[in-house]
Every structure is written in structure tokens, then in C-alpha cells.
Amino acid sequence: MNNILFDDLYSEATNTMEHSFIREILKVTKSVEGIISFAGGLPHPDSFPREKLSELFSEVILSEGSEALQYGASDGDKIFKDIIKNFEEVPYLNDDELMITVGSTNGIYYFTRTLIDPGDIILCEAPSFPGSITSMEACGARLVGIEMDELGMRPDLLEEKLEELTSKNAPVKFIYVIPEFHNPTGRTMDLQRRRDIIKVATKYRLPILEDQPYRELRFSGERVMTLWEIARTEFNDPKLVTIAKSFSKILGPGLRLGFASGPPETINHMVKWAQKVNVSPDCLTQRVTARYIERGYMRSHIKKIIDLYKPKKEAMMDSLEKYMPEGAKWTNPDGGMFIWVTFDESIDTDKLFEKAIKNKVAFIPGAKFYPKGTGKKNEIRLNFSYPDTEMIEEGIKRLAQLL
Numbered sequence: 073m074n075n076i077l078f079d080d081l082y083s084e085a086t087n088t089m090e091h092s093f094i095r096e097i098l099k100v101t102k103s104v105e106g107i108i109s110f111a112g113g114l115p116h117p118d119s120f121p122r123e124k125l126s127e128l129f130s131e132v133i134l135s136e137g138s139e140a141l142q143y144g145a146s147d148g149d150k151i152f153k154d155i156i157k158n159f160e161e162v163p164y165l166n167d168d169e170l171m172i173t174v175g176s177t178n179g180i181y182y183f184t185r186t187l188i189d190p191g192d193i194i195l196c197e198a199p200s201f202p203g204s205i206t207s208m209e210a211c212g213a214r215l216v217g218i219e220m221d222e223l224g225m226r227p228d229l230l231e232e233k234l235e236e237l238t239s240k241n242a243p244v245k246f247i248y249v250i251p252e253f254h255n256p257t258g259r260t261m262d263l264q265r266r267r268d269i270i271k272v273a274t275k276y277r278l279p280i281l282e283d284q285p286y287r288e289l290r291f292s293g294e295r296v297m298t299l300w301e302i303a304r305t306e307f308n309d310p311k312l313v314t315i316a317k318s319f320s321k322i323l324g325p326g327l328r329l330g331f332a333s334g335p336p337e338t339i340n341h342m343v344k345w346a347q348k349v350n351v352s353p354d355c356l357t358q359r360v361t362a363r364y365i366e367r368g369y370m371r372s373h374i375k376k377i378i379d380l381y382k383p384k385k386e387a388m389m390d391s392l393e394k395y396m397p398e399g400a401k402w403t404n405p406d407g408g409m410f411i412w413v414t415f416d417e418s419i420d421t422d423k424l425f426e427k428a429i430k431n432k433v434a435f436i437p438g439a440k441f442y443p444k445g446t447g448k449k450n451e452i453r454l455n456f457s458y459p460d461t462e463m464i465e466e467g468i469k470r471l472a473q474l475l
């Protein structure tokens with residue numbers, strides 16, 4: 073047999089693309105028996121409504137299968153879109169302002185594809201979600217991180233950076249933010265911070281991509297308007313913000329379902345990409361999720377997830393308080409799945425990670441969440457949604473002992 077290697081034929085983009093390091097880290101942590109892992113970003117399996125979904129999958133296949141098993145529209149199932157509009161309390165939204173995506177990653181990718189030529193710049197929070205950063209980099213984007221404070225991306229630094237970049241005619245294309253229960257820090261922008269970011273974006277005529285996968289998982293505090301809503305209502309600017317949302321954290325990431333809403337022109341371009349890449353989102357999953365929402369199951373299910381995660385978060389906060397050495401600080405998220413811990417600057421969390429694995433506890437070193445080469449060494453991300461509540465104290469204790 074002649075085993076021909078095609079290595080010399082791969083595209084430049086393929087050759088420079090790396091595997092997701094978080095997925096690699098998760099592989100390492102999974103292979104250690106008895107490990108307590110705060111590393112993943114996984115919802116707890118008890119948050120998957122298995123029975124209801126299995127009933128609905130069967131029912132939809134039997135009663136609506138001729139449509140739901142057929143090829144579907146690239147912008148998504150019309151029935152599902154209408155149900156989403158009602159669920160999101162935006163019944164006035166036009167169909168061409170909304171598309172269904174294969175998880176929100178897919179929407180973020182199409183938005184990036186629509187705007188980015190190789191070398192173009194995206195401004196994001198530093199730190200930010202590596203899944204998005206790497207998908208944007210795969211489109212040729214250069215990511216520039218803007219430092220955060222407790223309320224998220226700092227608008228003064230955003231403006232300073234934009235002043236610098238525009239004075240050099242640098243090709244800045246958009247601003248990417250995760251304003252609520254931010255991954256990895258757990259921070260949430262308050263209303264004023266959201267307005268301030270919008271003001272800067274407006275001044276520099278830059279669109280905003282608002283990533284909102286955790287919005288429904290609020291344990292405390294008041295709900296804040298999305299940047300998408302603020303731009304439309306207070307700024308009378310329906311074109312400024314495109315929002316990406318997801319069913320991954322409220323139904324199950326395996327369903328691969330999300331949606332994006334933005335100006336019709338942008339959505340239209342994103343749908344053109346969808347036509348080429350995946351033809352349409354999964355039609356069956358869309359219809360099942362539509363019926364799930366329509367029958368009124370979603371709100372009470374979200375409440376169940378909150379009741380599952382809130383004690384986990386509290387257990388983690390209590391254990392951090394009890395065991396962490398002086399000098400360590402951590403965020404207190406109002407929702408979502410993550411806590412961000414900052415240690416004394418002398419601590420190198422890449423080295424800590426190696427020791428932690430040997431001691432059967434895992435986290436993600438903070439440097440992994442920054443655009444290439446800009447990370448800090450003394451931070452870590454802890455996930456509280458996946459580990460069992462009883463294991464959280466033991467895991468934090470193990471970690472603190474290593475420090």
C-alpha cells in the first residue's frame with residue numbers, strides 16, 4: 073500500500089491553527105482517577121431535562137417528522153424563531169433580524185467571518201473566552217485585549233486604545249464583550265458600564281458583538297438590560313449590537329443550539345455563510361426545543377438549574393474564604409459558572425497546575441484566557457457548576473495546601 077502524505081498540501085490557515093488547549097487540558101484532567109476538577113466549563117448533567125426531551129423527540133418525530141427530518145431553512149425554523157421572539161419578549165423583532173445557529177460559537181464565527189479580513193482587529197476583554205478568541209483567530213483576526221475592572225471592560229482604556237489604533241489607520245472591525253457572568257471572571261457589567269461601552273462604540277462607529285450564553289443563570293441581583301436592548305431603546309440604534317445566545321447552559325450543550333440577533337444586513341451575510349457551512353441548524357432539535365418552550369417547561373427548568381448551581385457557588389465562596397492564603401482575591405459572581413481567583417504576583421499558576429494535577433485537583437491557569445502572549449501568571453479560573461457540592465470544599469482545601 074502506498075501511504076501518500078498530504079502534509080505539503082494543507083492550507084496555511086490549517087498549518088497555523090492549534091488545537092484548543094482547554095480541550096487538551098480537559099483530556100489530561102479526565103485521565104486522572106479521583107480528580108476534583110474545577111477546570112471544565114461544563115453544565116452539570118442533572119441540569120439536562122432528559123425525560124421531557126426524550127418524550128418530545130419521540131413526539132415530534134412522529135407528529136412533525138415529515139418537516140422536522142427534512143432539510144430546513146438556513147436562518148432557522150420559522151416556528152422556532154417565533155417562539156424565541158416570545159420567550160425573549162421581543163415579539164416585534166423581524167424575521168430577518170434573527171437567525172438560529174449551531175450553538176452560539178457558530179453565530180460568533182459567522183459574525184466574525186462576515187466582518188474580518190486577515191489582519192483585521194477585534195477588541196475584546198482581557199481575559200476573554202478562548203473558544204471565541206481561537207475561532208476569531210482562525211478567521212485571521214488579531215485580538216487586542218482591553219483590561220477589565222470589577223465591572224468588565226474599562227471604557228476609558230477602550231477609548232484610549234481606539235484613539236491609538238485609529239490614528240494609525242489600523243483596521244479595527246468590532247468590539248467583542250461578554251457582559252454577564254463573564255467567562256472566565258464571573259463579572260457582570262452594570263447598566264452604566266454597558267452604556268459607556270456603547271458610547272465609545274458609537275463614537276468610533278464600531279459594531280459590538282455581545283456574547284450572552286449565561287444570561288438566564290442569575291442567582292442574585294437585578295436583571296440588567298442587554299447592550300442589544302440598550303442600543304435599541306436608549307440610543308435608538310438597532311444596528312449597533314449583534315447578540316449571540318445559547319441553549320447550551322439551559323438545556324444541554326450537546327443539542328448545539330443558539331441564536332443571533334442583529335441588523336438585517338449583517339444577519340443576511342451570516343446566513344450566506346451558514347448556507348455554505350452547515351446548510352441549516354439541526355431541524356429536529358429546533359422543533360423539539362420550540363415545543364419545550366411552547367409548553368411552558370423552560371422557565372421552571374431554568375429555576376431548577378439556578379437551585380442546583382447557587383449552593384455550589386456558595387460552597388466554593390465559603391471554602392475560598394476558609395482556606396485561601398492571605399493576598400488571594402476572588403470574584404463573587406451573581407450567576408453563571410465561574411469564579412476568578414487572583415494570587416500574589418509571586419505565584420505562577422502554570423507551575424501550580426502541574427502540582428495540582430498530582431494532588432488530584434484541577435483548574436485552568438489564567439494566562440490561557442488572554443490574547444496570545446499577554447496573559448498574567450497569577451490568576452486561575454474555577455468552575456463550580458460541574459463538581460458535586462460535597463467535593464468543592466475538599467478540592468479548594470487541596471488547592472490551598474499547595475499554595
Ligand SMILES: Cc1ncc(COP(=O)(O)O)c(C=O)c1O
Binds near residue numbers: 319320
Ligand atoms: C462566553 C461563552 N461564549 C460562547 C460559548 C459557547 O457556547 P455554545 O455551546 O453555545 O457554542 C461559551 C461556552 O462555554 C462561553 O462561555
